Amino acid sequence: MSKVLIIGAGGVGSVVAHKCAMNSHVFTEIMLASRTQAKCDKIAAEIKEMHGVTIQTARVDADIVSETVLLIKRFQPKMLINVALPYQDLTIMEACLATGVHYLDTANYEPKDVAKFEYSWQWAYQERFKEAGLMAVLGCGFDPGVTQVFTAYANKHHFDELHYLDIIDCNAGDHGKAFATNFNPEINIREITQPGRYWENGEWIEIPAMSVHKPIDYPGIGPKESYVLYHEELESLVKNFPTLKRARFWMTFGQAYITHLNVLENVGMTSIKPIKFQGQDIVPLEFLKAVLPAPDSLGENYSGQTSIGCQIKGIKDGEDKTYYVWNNCDHAACYREVRAQAVSYTTGVPAMIGAMLMLTNEEWMKPGVYNVEELNPDPFMELLNVHGLPWNEQVNVELPHEY
Template sequence: MAKVLIIGAGGVGSVVAHKCAMNSDVFTDIMLASRTKAKCDKIAADIQAMHGVSIRTAQVDADVVAEMVMLIKQFGPELVINVALPYQDLPIMDACLETGVHYLDTANYEPKDVAKFEYSWQWAYKERFEKAGIMALLGCGFDPGATQVFTAYAAKHHFDEMHYLDIIDCNAGNHGKAFATNFNPEINIREITQPGRYWENGEWVEIPPMSIHKPIDYPEIGPKESYVLYHEELESLVKNFPTLKRARFWMTFGQEYLTHLRVLENVGMTRIDPVKFNGMDIVPLEFLKAVLPAPDTLGENYTGQTSIGCQIKGIKDGQDQTYYIWNNCDHAETYKEVRGQAVSYTTGVPAMIGAMLMLQGIWMKPGVWNCEEMDPDPFIEQMNRQGLPVQEQVNIPLPHEY
């Protein structure tokens, strides 16, 4: 039915390529392109061996719009799935505009020299995408992505008005490494070393990094210390659901992880400004990334589960209502299915689902959109079919104070 071009052959790109190949009735022709072609070839060989599907591969530097335009013209996809890094969002969107091709990503644009998480740069493309008659779907991973679909689903089916939202994200997995990040280390460390931020009574409240924390009880996992972080989907959620009085994002971290991070920060290894080394400019965080395990190498022997969901309080039929919607995902199971760990899997599967719904015309609207602006029902249905079963509970005592 459709040709799709996937950019980025890391942990997430691999899962997206596998899952597109496993849905070859929709994705009839798949190309995986990245900076290092050998990584695409390795993934293509695994896909051939595991699912009997042949995909094409290519080399591209997605920072260079002209290279992206050339590749798109050569292959002729209807949609580009961008699972490279956030730095490539704008050049790939420019290439899509130039060639009239739809666009999807899983993380908002960030400039390299400042860790700034906001949608303003990408929302500024809205009119140009509308005029070109093409669609960009932003942040269609798990968080951002499925968490916004969960919130939209809650709004549609369970609330007249939502007041309090807590997105809770737990990785209770064990990969056996002393220190590793589950997705691109540079992006991950930039995100969590920033001041935290949450929405309360119409404004952002900024807090020192990791300064608000408490144990949260996760289904099938138990209590895990969870920390308030700023996460990009909060920006679009409070805009699209203005009745929210408070919106927060919580993520679990182990003590061992936090100790490593503190030491790395204290010695300057998480800096993103260049330092002189042997006469060369080196960005310490980029160097750190080069010596840490890559996220796509963590899958083998990774055990335990992730649990990500939304806990919401509001009003239904004049009464207080609470609601919890979540997915648990098992690292060992996802490795068996697509050779990827659960953090890559929970990102890559929603990206494939978003792409599928766009190509089927179910989620197709020219312009630039966030996931909560689409009908959540077909997405939830696909999550249940594609390996991310959704669970929900209505009117339970929520573990947080309200």
């Protein structure tokens, strides 16, 4: 039915390509393009062997609008899934506008030289996408992505008003490496080393990085130390659900991970300020990325699971109500299915589902720039159960809201 162009051939891009190939009744022609074509070719060979589907590959530097435009003109896709890095969001959106192609990504734009991520840059494209009759869906991975679908679903079916939202994200997996990040190390470390931030009573409260933490009991896993971080979906959620009195994001980190990160930070390896090294300008964090294991290399011996969900408190029919909705995902099962670990899997599957809905569900396809919670959550929730990310829910359980 539709041609899709996927840009980015890392851990997430690989899962998106596998999952689109496994749904070739919707994604009838697939092209995977990235800066290093060899990575696309390797994934294409794996897909052919595992699912019997042939996909095309190409090289593109998506920082350069004209290169992406040329590729789009050559392949003529109906939509583009951007799973390169957040730095490429705006150039790829420009290329989509220039060629009349719908757009979806999994992370909001971040300038390379400032560790600052917010939606303002991409929301500014609203009128241009509307006028062009094109759709852009922003942040359609797991978090951002499914966490907003969960919140929208809770709002639609369980509450009259949402008051307290805690997004809780646990990775209880073991990849056997001393230190590695589960998605792009540069983006991951920039996110964690920033001050934390959460929403309370109409304003953002800023806290020193990793300074607020508590054990949270995750289903099927048990208690894990969890840290308050700023996470990008909070920005759109508090805008789209203005009754929220508080919204926070918690993520688990093991002690060894934090010790490594502290050391790397203390010696200046997480800095994004260029330094001179043997006559060349290098960015310490980019160099660090080059020596750390790539996220797509972690899958093979990864054991354990992830658990990501939303704990919500609010009002229904004048009464207090609590609701918890979550997904647990097993690293080894993901590897068996698509040769990936669960962090890449939980990001790539929702990206494929978002694209599938844009292409097949009339209600989901509308011109403009949208965050996922602005769209009908029901078909997305159904497809999560079908495509490998089944969810669970509990109503009126005691939630540890005060922590």
